[in-house]
Amino acid sequence: MTSATSLSLSKEPLLQVVDLQLAFSTNQGVSPAVLGISFSLNKGSTLALVGESGSGKSVTALSMTRLLPSPPLLYQGGHVFFQGVDLLSLSEKKLRKYRWRRIAYVFQEASRSLNPLYSIRSQLAETLKLHRPDLPTSDREILPWLDMVGIARPQECLQSYPHQLSGGMQQRVMIAMALCAQPDLLIADEPTTALDVTIQAQILTLLQRLQKELGMTLLFITHNLAIVSSLAHHVAVMHQGRLVEYGATEKVLRNPEHPYTRALLACIPRLDRKLKRLPTIGNVGKQH
Amino acid sequence: MITFLLRRLLLSTLLLFIISLISFFIMTLTPGSPYPWGEMNPKVSPELKAVFRKKFHLDRPLPLQYCSMLDDLFRGKLCSISDDLPVLRKIFDRLPATLSLNITAMLLFLSFGTLLGVYSARHLGDWKDMLASLLAFLFIALPSFWIAYLLILLLVDHLGIPILGTESYGIDFPNLLAAWLDKIWHLMFPALILALTPLAIESRYLRASMLEELKEAYILTARARGLSESTIFYHHALKNSLRPLITNIGMLLPALMGGTVIIESIFAYPGMGQLGYQAVLERDYPMLLTLNFIVATLVLLGNFIADLLYALIDPRVRLD
Amino acid sequence: MTTLLRRAWKFFSRYPMMAFSLSTISSLIVIAALTTLLSHYGIDWPRNPNETHLNERLLSPNWNHWLGTDHLGRDVFSRMLHGTTISITVGLTAMAVSLVIGVTVGTIAGYYGGKIDQLLMRSVDALLCFPTFFLMLTTVALLGPSLRNIIVVLGFLGWTATSRLLRAEILTLREKPYFHAARVLGERRWKLIFLHLLPNTAGLILVTAILGVPEAILAEAGLSFLGFGVQPPQATWGNIIADGKTYFLDAWWLIFFPGLAILITSLSFYLLGNSFLVILEKNLAANNYRR
Ligand SMILES: Nc1ncnc2c1ncn2[C@@H]1O[C@H](COP(=O)(O)OP(=O)(O)O)[C@@H](O)[C@H]1O
Ligand SMILES: [Mg+2]
Numbered sequence: 001m002t003s004a005t006s007l008s009l010s011k012e013p014l015l016q017v018v019d020l021q022l023a024f025s026t027n028q029g030v031s032p033a034v035l036g037i038s039f040s041l042n043k044g045s046t047l048a049l050v051g052e053s054g055s056g057k058s059v060t061a062l063s064m065t066r067l068l069p070s071p072p073l074l075y076q077g078g079h080v081f082f083q084g085v086d087l088l089s090l091s092e093k094k095l096r097k098y099r100w101r102r103i104a105y106v107f108q109e110a111s112r113s114l115n116p117l118y119s120i121r122s123q124l125a126e127t128l129k130l131h132r133p134d135l136p137t138s139d140r141e142i143l144p145w146l147d148m149v150g151i152a153r154p155q156e157c158l159q160s161y162p163h164q165l166s167g168g169m170q171q172r173v174m175i176a177m178a179l180c181a182q183p184d185l186l187i188a189d190e191p192t193t194a195l196d197v198t199i200q201a202q203i204l205t206l207l208q209r210l211q212k213e214l215g216m217t218l219l220f221i222t223h224n225l226a227i228v229s230s231l232a233h234h235v236a237v238m239h240q241g242r243l244v245e246y247g248a249t250e251k252v253l254r255n256p257e258h259p260y261t262r263a264l265l266a267c268i269p270r271l272d273r274k275l276k277r278l279p280t281i282g283n284v285g286k287q288h
Numbered sequence: 289m290i291t292f293l294l295r296r297l298l299l300s301t302l303l304l305f306i307i308s309l310i311s312f313f314i315m316t317l318t319p320g321s322p323y324p325w326g327e328m329n330p331k332v333s334p335e336l337k338a339v340f341r342k343k344f345h346l347d348r349p350l351p352l353q354y355c356s357m358l359d360d361l362f363r364g365k366l367c368s369i370s371d372d373l374p375v376l377r378k379i380f381d382r383l384p385a386t387l388s389l390n391i392t393a394m395l396l397f398l399s400f401g402t403l404l405g406v407y408s409a410r411h412l413g414d415w416k417d418m419l420a421s422l423l424a425f426l427f428i429a430l431p432s433f434w435i436a437y438l439l440i441l442l443l444v445d446h447l448g449i450p451i452l453g454t455e456s457y458g459i460d461f462p463n464l465l466a467a468w469l470d471k472i473w474h475l476m477f478p479a480l481i482l483a484l485t486p487l488a489i490e491s492r493y494l495r496a497s498m499l500e501e502l503k504e505a506y507i508l509t510a511r512a513r514g515l516s517e518s519t520i521f522y523h524h525a526l527k528n529s530l531r532p533l534i535t536n537i538g539m540l541l542p543a544l545m546g547g548t549v550i551i552e553s554i555f556a557y558p559g560m561g562q563l564g565y566q567a568v569l570e571r572d573y574p575m576l577l578t579l580n581f582i583v584a585t586l587v588l589l590g591n592f593i594a595d596l597l598y599a600l601i602d603p604r605v606r607l608d
Numbered sequence: 609m610t611t612l613l614r615r616a617w618k619f620f621s622r623y624p625m626m627a628f629s630l631s632t633i634s635s636l637i638v639i640a641a642l643t644t645l646l647s648h649y650g651i652d653w654p655r656n657p658n659e660t661h662l663n664e665r666l667l668s669p670n671w672n673h674w675l676g677t678d679h680l681g682r683d684v685f686s687r688m689l690h691g692t693t694i695s696i697t698v699g700l701t702a703m704a705v706s707l708v709i710g711v712t713v714g715t716i717a718g719y720y721g722g723k724i725d726q727l728l729m730r731s732v733d734a735l736l737c738f739p740t741f742f743l744m745l746t747t748v749a750l751l752g753p754s755l756r757n758i759i760v761v762l763g764f765l766g767w768t769a770t771s772r773l774l775r776a777e778i779l780t781l782r783e784k785p786y787f788h789a790a791r792v793l794g795e796r797r798w799k800l801i802f803l804h805l806l807p808n809t810a811g812l813i814l815v816t817a818i819l820g821v822p823e824a825i826l827a828e829a830g831l832s833f834l835g836f837g838v839q840p841p842q843a844t845w846g847n848i849i850a851d852g853k854t855y856f857l858d859a860w861w862l863i864f865f866p867g868l869a870i871l872i873t874s875l876s877f878y879l880l881g882n883s884f885l886v887i888l889e890k891n892l893a894a895n896n897y898r899r
Contacts, residue, residue: 027890067511099514112505115524116604127513161603177513306734314747422625425882429875431826433833433849434867437856445857539736539769546741550830564742565834568749576746584737 012084013040014217015064015185020078022056022063025071033059035241036078041185041234046211046218048228048249050264051238057221060238061187065099066092082185101131104178106188110170114162120173121158124180131181145176150206168199175206179214187219192227204231225261226268229253237261292607296595300588307584311577312354343367344574357574361581366574370566375578379560385454386548386559389482392475393544397483397490398537404487405494410521412499420491427488432547436481436554443477451477452556478555482547486540493536497529504528527601534598538591545583626883629876636873640693647690655683657690657843666859676861678851684861687843688869694844695873698759698828703820705763710770711806711813717771718778719801729775732768740765744827745836753836762824770816777809811888818881822874829870845870 022034034056041047049057062068064080064087080087087098107113114123124145125137135141139158146154149172162170171191178186188207192200208231211218220232228235228249235252237245237260244258256262267280341347345356360366366375408420443449450456455470501507502525510520548561560579567575599605620627646653654674661681669676675684717728744765751757781787782805790804806813831837832846833853840847845866852862 062508065512067508096514096516099512101514105509105512107505107509109505113509115506115510115528117527117602119603126515130514163604174509181513302730303734303737306731307737310734310738314743314750418625421882422879425875425878426871429822429826429871429878431829431833431867431870431874433830434863434871437849437853437863437867441856441860441863542737542739543741546739546743548739549742549745550833553834561742565745568745568836571750580738580743580746583739583742584734587737587739 013081014043014083015041015219016079016081017060017064018079018081020060020063020080021076022059023074023076025074030074032076033241034063037236037238037241037243038078039234039236039243039246041217041219043184043217044215045234046220046232047234047236048232049219049221049236049238050223050225050228052223055238056241057223057238058189061105061189061219061221063088064187065103066095067099100127100178100181100183102183103185103187104181104183106171106174106178106186106191108190109194110174110191111162111167111194113174114170116162119159119161120165124158124173124177127177128180142180145180146173148179148210149173149176150202151176166199167195168202171195171199171203172206175203175210179210185217185219187221189221190223193223207231225253225264237264289607296592300592303588304581304584308358308577308581309354311580312357315573315577316350316353357577360574361578366578368567368575369572370570370575375574378563378575379578379582382558382560382563385557386561388475389479389548389552389557389559390544392479393482393486394541396479397487397540397544400483401487401490402494403491405491405498406526408491408495409498409502409525412502421495424488424491427484430484432481432484433550433554435484436478436551439477439481440554450474454557474557478551478557482544482551485547486544489540490533490537493533494529497532498525500532501525501529531598531602534594534601538587538594541587541590542583545587623883623887625879629880629883632872632876633880636692636696636876639689640696643689644693652686653689655686657682657686658841659683666855668859669861675865676859678848678859678862679855682843684848684865687848688845688866690843691845691848691866691869694755694838694842695825695828695870698755698762698838699821699825699873699877702759702762702766702824702828703817705759706766706820706824707770707813707817709764710767710816711774713767714771714774715778715801715806718775718782719805725775728771732771735765735768741827741830745831745834748831748836753831753839755838755842758828758831758838762827766820766823766827770820773812773816774809777812778805781805781808811884811891815881815885815888818877818884822877825870825874825877 017040018038019036020034020038021032021036023030023032037060039047039049049060051057059068059073063073063075064082066075066088075088078088082098082102087095090098114120118126121139121142124142128135128141129137132141139155142158143154146157151157151169151172157165157169157173162173165173175191191207192203195203204227207218207220210216218232220228222228225235225237232249234247235245235249236243237252237258239258239260245252245256245261252261253265256265345353348356357366361375364374364376367373368375368378404420404424408417408424411417411420440451443451451474454474455467456474504525507520507525510524511517515524545561548559549565550561551557552559552561553565560583563575564579566572567579596607599607643653652659659682661677664673664677664681665679667673667677667681673683673685675688677683678687713728713732717725744761747761747765748757751761787800787804790800795804828837828844829846829849832844833850835850837846837850838844840851848866849863852859852866856863
């Protein structure tokens with residue numbers, strides 16, 4: 001690869017979300033979920049999308065490859081450019097080529113993300129066969145991916161069914177399943193929320209390591225601002241369907257501009273300060 | 289596996305025990321019973337009554353009556369009131385006909401019910417789903433005897449096609465195959481009518497459980513993984529929705545068996561249903577009791593097979 | 609008023625099956641009520657259902673006898689009007705009996721759990737092994753067929769599915785945080801059951817109730833067909849068919865019209881129940897997203 005093209009690659013963002021507007025049609029009418037958000041993500045960097053539960057993070061993430069059935073989800077405006085292609089106006093057939101091969105996901109509940117009736121081997125092979133048809137779907141192709149996500153006895157893991165694995169192991173399998181398609185972008189939607197605290201740390205370290213080793217582009221979604229600083233280059237704070245703060249991690253954490261971000265930061269318990277009780281977030285949304 | 293079999297055996301025995309108790313109480317506690325001719329009938333001589341009482345242990349207290357009845361049943365000594373033949377022999381004579389009818393009906397309702405349910409779920413929410421649902425409810429609401437008569441009017445009366453009985457009379461079949469085909473032809477219509485209601489119920493069950501499965505997170509993951517909608521539907525969702533279905537099929541078997549009473553009498557099909565109807569008309573208690581017992585055993589057997597199938601499909605189920 | 613009508617129109621055009629079934633069922637109820645009322649005052653419209661005319665036997669449908677006459681020259685249309693009352697009565701009362709039993713058993717099993725649950729549910733399992741219709745037939749035959757006995761038997765043998773459904777529902781509700789909260793707050797047992805559990809199963813009970821009606825109607829028709837229904841000369845849909853089955857090759861109308869009435873009636877109830885189920889599920893789905 002010449003230096004010129006690599007330069008232009010790093011300039012051109014891998015993912016660019018422009019004024020995305022999403023709503024749900026419900027019995028009571030149309031209820032807006034995302035009210036025009038924009039951000040971009042360069043190749044090899046990590047963006048953390050932070051916000052409280054219900055702020056629209058998952059809907060944003062899922063809408064990028066149009067994973068939610070529409071209706072009820074309504075695409076009311078905006079674009080999602082992936083390498084310059086607007087995914088929202090692509091045909092279903094063309095879009096499927098982007099799913100997982102280009103944009104892969106790790107979801108919150110790994111236990112429910114795997115089909116309970118099929119073995120880990122069969123689900124990994126299914127993915128591999130679909131996205132890397134050039135490779136044979138033998139164990140030899142699958143095992144390195146399990147190795148890479150730190151599964152101690154990969155051969156044993158291959159034989160097993162999802163319910164036989166622990167939550168942490170299931171999440172590792174999901175990450176391996178995402179990696180094996182060698183996607184350009186990995187979207188991790190609260191990948192640690194359903195896990196025990198110690199396992200959470202392990203999975204976070206794993207993602208961090210993989211991101212560095214593979215130079216992966218990562219969109220990391222969380223409601224926990226505390227874990228962002230070590231992981232992300234940029235932070236976008238989401239609140240009630242809007243981006244209220246967006247910038248380099250350092251800057252956002254050091255001097256947040258929006259009161260909501262300040263409130264979120266104040267909620268993080270710290271060892272170097274004495275607090276009687278943790279502050280709560282009031283109704284910051286009223287300001288909109 | 290062994291513990292599973294033992295547990296099932298124990299549970300089934302318990303159920304059969306409760307079943308026999310229920311039957312016994314229905315027989316003995318209804319007014320006028322258990323005399324086939326009514327307790328006060330003056331035309332029956334006291335001697336005959338005494339013989340009858342002795343034979344069916346009616347001279348003993350209720351709990352003992354029940355025990356002797358069970359004893360007679362298992363030793364094959366229980367005899368029909370109408371012709372004094374052993375009840376079990378009479379039933380086993382009819383068993384092949386009934387089994388072939390019911391198994392055919394079961395295969396029909398399983399296959400067509402699955403087709404209809406899958407069709408409904410595949411087109412969830414649009415007019416095709418609506419049409420399939422309407423068809424299903426039509427099948428449930430159809431009185432079986434009505435559709436049977438309409439069919440006979442059309443086929444036998446208007447077109448002259450024989451469908452009554454187990455085979456066509458007065459025809460010499462050139463070979464065994466033709467004779468067999470004729471038998472299957474005669475089996476088809478009663479089996480189809482018998483299958484209509486369970487077929488429709490199964491399609492509704494399947495549609496409902498597909499609806500649930502399609503909301504599951506692994507479906508979203510499958511879509512994110514770039515699988516085609518048909519792979520998601522057939523390979524991932526359908527197999528998962530068979531699980532609730534299989535357990536519900538166990539509940540459809542008794543309904544199937546109950547339906548044979550009407551259908552067999554209309555189609556002049558010599559199975560256990562006709563035997564049962566005859567027994568009801570003649571107040572043949574030993575026969576009624578044994579019939580209930582045998583059908584319950586068949587149903588339990590069906591449930592057992594369903595559980596085995598379920599364990600084959602779902603790795604989370606362990607047979608122990 | 610007009611806004612109400614417009615809203616009703618909008619609602620029913622969204623649920624056409626509900627519109628169809630509701631109008632059929634309400635017409636049936638009106639027919640049943642009118643027939644009963646008229647015959648109570650000695651008015652037979654269009655004819656007396658039990659009046660025999662041996663010179664008018666087995667007439668096919670014509671201007672005088674819209675749906676023909678049977679083997680005794682009785683007017684089939686009049687008999688069917690009177691049969692409506694019986695079918696609706698049997699359907700509603702048998703359903704009510706089985707609903708009360710099913711809900712009680714299901715609630716007790718689900719609420720108390722443990723040994724009581726085991727005992728009740730094993731008995732239900734045992735009952736579910738019986739060929740239901742055959743058991744009904746046997747019991748009605750032994751008790752002696754009459755309107756009351758049929759209702760009792762259909763009611764007492766038809767509750768098993770309801771009890772299972774309700775037990776499952778109560779078991780899920782018992783695990784909900786609101787129920788734990790109510791219990792921790794020291795609510796009394798009857799309040800827990802009648803204020804916190806049962807009201808939340810109202811939708812399920814409604815649907816079960818509606819679906820129970822056609823089941824009873826179809827079972828009664830089947831019993832009548834085999835000669836163990838409400839006894840002749842009382843006119844019921846099943847009886848007209850049972851009387852007519854000997855002549856059905858010559859007189860198709862004796863089978864066709866009563867069967868059609870049974871079909872349309874039970875179909876309407878099934879569609880109504882299903883419409884309620886659809887609405888119920890939609891509301892449930894909406895509630896799940898309203899945080
Ligand atoms: N299928 C749906 N129907 C209606 N509303 C929905 C649906 N899915 C999500 N929403 C709404 O969209 C908003 C955003 O949800 P989500 O993206 O899941 O939040 P989070 O930030 O916790 O991931 C919420 O207010 C939620 O109620
Ligand atoms: Mg979320």
